[in-house]
Amino acid sequence: MTNDKRGRIMLPWPAARRIAVNAGIVIGALATVYFLGTLGLYNLGFVAKNFPAFLHGAEYTLGLIAIVIPIGFGAGFAFGWGRTSHRWLLHSVSTAYVEFFRSMPPLVLVVFAWLITTLVVAKNPFLSARIEDVGGFAISMSVVALSLHSGSYQAEIIRAGINSVPAGQHEAATAIGLRRGQSVRYVVLPQMFRISLPALGNEFASVIKDTSLISAVGAVDLMFQGTNLASLTAVSGHLGDLTLIWLIVAFIYLLMTLLVSRTLQGIERRYRVPGLEAAQL
Amino acid sequence: MIAVRGVHKWFGQLHVLRGVDLEVTKGEVLVIVGPSGSGKSTLLRCINLLIHPDEGDVLIEGVKVNSPKIKPEWVRQQVGMVFQSFNLFTHLTALQNVSLGLTKVKRMPGTEAEKLARYELERVGLADKADSYPAQLSGGQQQRVAIARALALNPKVMLFDEPTSALDPEFISEVLDVMVKLANEGMTMIVVTHEMGFAKGVADQVVFMDAGQILEAGTPAELFAAPKTERLRSFIGKILG
Numbered sequence: 179m180t181n182d183k184r185g186r187i188m189l190p191w192p193a194a195r196r197i198a199v200n201a202g203i204v205i206g207a208l209a210t211v212y213f214l215g216t217l218g219l220y221n222l223g224f225v226a227k228n229f230p231a232f233l234h235g236a237e238y239t240l241g242l243i244a245i246v247i248p249i250g251f252g253a254g255f256a257f258g259w260g261r262t263s264h265r266w267l268l269h270s271v272s273t274a275y276v277e278f279f280r281s282m283p284p285l286v287l288v289v290f291a292w293l294i295t296t297l298v299v300a301k302n303p304f305l306s307a308r309i310e311d312v313g314g315f316a317i318s319m320s321v322v323a324l325s326l327h328s329g330s331y332q333a334e335i336i337r338a339g340i341n342s343v344p345a346g347q348h349e350a351a352t353a354i355g356l357r358r359g360q361s362v363r364y365v366v367l368p369q370m371f372r373i374s375l376p377a378l379g380n381e382f383a384s385v386i387k388d389t390s391l392i393s394a395v396g397a398v399d400l401m402f403q404g405t406n407l408a409s410l411t412a413v414s415g416h417l418g419d420l421t422l423i424w425l426i427v428a429f430i431y432l433l434m435t436l437l438v439s440r441t442l443q444g445i446e447r448r449y450r451v452p453g454l455e456a457a458q459l
Numbered sequence: 460m461i462a463v464r465g466v467h468k469w470f471g472q473l474h475v476l477r478g479v480d481l482e483v484t485k486g487e488v489l490v491i492v493g494p495s496g497s498g499k500s501t502l503l504r505c506i507n508l509l510i511h512p513d514e515g516d517v518l519i520e521g522v523k524v525n526s527p528k529i530k531p532e533w534v535r536q537q538v539g540m541v542f543q544s545f546n547l548f549t550h551l552t553a554l555q556n557v558s559l560g561l562t563k564v565k566r567m568p569g570t571e572a573e574k575l576a577r578y579e580l581e582r583v584g585l586a587d588k589a590d591s592y593p594a595q596l597s598g599g600q601q602q603r604v605a606i607a608r609a610l611a612l613n614p615k616v617m618l619f620d621e622p623t624s625a626l627d628p629e630f631i632s633e634v635l636d637v638m639v640k641l642a643n644e645g646m647t648m649i650v651v652t653h654e655m656g657f658a659k660g661v662a663d664q665v666v667f668m669d670a671g672q673i674l675e676a677g678t679p680a681e682l683f684a685a686p687k688t689e690r691l692r693s694f695i696g697k698i699l700g
Contacts, residue, residue, distance in 0.1 A: 364563060
């Protein structure tokens with residue numbers, strides 16, 4: 179055991195410390211659920227019985243996260259860059275994108291994307307598709323809409339990151355003979371990322387939970403499974419079991435958010451510059 | 460070696476350079492003095508094309524460099540530049556700052572670039588700081604790394620844009636020492652500075668700029684001992700306090 183600057187007892191290795199903190203959060207949450215169970219608030223056997231449902235839901239939600247984060251980041255990066263452009267068209271299109279998607283409640287976007295896709299495809303006489311066949315595609319469009327919503331937030335994060343790299347950095351890169359693209363790649367981007375990472379991590383953590391909105395248009399994700407089980411249980415009128423369902427759902431969302439945010443913090447550490455902490459730019 | 464002929468520059472309505480002529484021969488040290496806003500920094504940036512002149516020519520060894528036929532990246536390899544605010548790449552170590560141009564611009568293999576970068580850091584007395592990040596260095600050390608970064612590309616001329624103006628007084632001399640050493644080694648230099656000691660001791664030629672024009676030019680002795688214009692007289696009075 180070692181002590182930190184403020185005299186608190188610390189584990190000797192940073193990695194061990196981080197694992198201990200994460201394990202503490204997970205075990206603490208599980209212990210709380212178990213403890214409430216021992217009080218007889220609900221029947222823990224209920225979890226075992228419905229385990230496959232939670233598992234399928236978690237799997238589906240992981241899939242949603244794996245789609246929403248890359249698309250959102252891609253859009254955010256592209257339009258954030260566009261926002262800093264001096265070219266009128268690029269700047270205007272990017273600004274319009276950000277302002278539109280940022281101003282829409284994500285649930286409205288999700289429902290709208292589904293409705294419009296279904297209308298256009300199913301009601302189009304040339305495609306002559308049946309509504310049942312369009313379902314999966316319409317949900318995909320909702321996922322894209324949610325990604326673009328997240329992207330509009332990320333675009334602003336990226337824009338702020340680019341703007342906070344001092345102009346002198348690009349000037350110095352140019353002065354040693356780097357081409358514009360090289361200056362961006364080797365000088366501006368790495369610094370922009372270091373500055374943007376904490377805010378990006380925040381947005382990723384936020385959009386993970388927003389994926390639950392996709393259940394509104396029929397995705398069988400974790401939120402859907404929770405709602406489904408709850409409606410079945412509600413018939414029996416057992417409030418404890420109902421509580422348990424949402425505790426489990428909450429716990430799984432917690433796990434996923436932890437996974438992503440801790441990964442981001444790992445990347446943050448890799449980009450850390452000695453003597454120059456995030457707060458000082 | 461370096462010639463500036465009738466260079467004009469406008470920033471919107473603002474006429475920053477109003478027909479500037481300069482001639483610097485090989486191995487010569489030219490010091491540019493003048494009040495802020497007189498166009499000194501703009502003039503320096505016209506020489507390595509960080510700013511493109513609107514009128515007039517810039518010639519390096521007889522080659523007109525502000526021509527569409529010449530790649531600006533090539534020009535910038537011939538001309539090293541040191542900035543007032545150092546502008547070291549904050550995410551790279553001192554060594555990486557110096558070697559970036561070697562590997563990416565000169566396409567030198569990594570090990571060779573590192574060896575040369577270490578040598579350049581040694582020249583400015585910072586061999587032991589190779590693995591430090593800029594934020595871990597003092598202002599004077601940062602500026603010396605910046606000089607090494609520019610020297611590594613083996614430029615024909617070095618431009619210094621008020622290299623000591625952002626430094627705490629205690630660090631000024633270590634940077635000036637490096638510059639004096641460089642001048643003694645025969646480097647061609649164009650230096651914008653308010654360090655009158657440096658100008659008197661090292662400069663072969665001094666020009667006084669005001670409002671985008673060169674008002675006076677000559678040896679340091681001529682300019683500082685016997686200023687012809689009232690503008691220069693009052694400027695010297697202010698600088699020397």
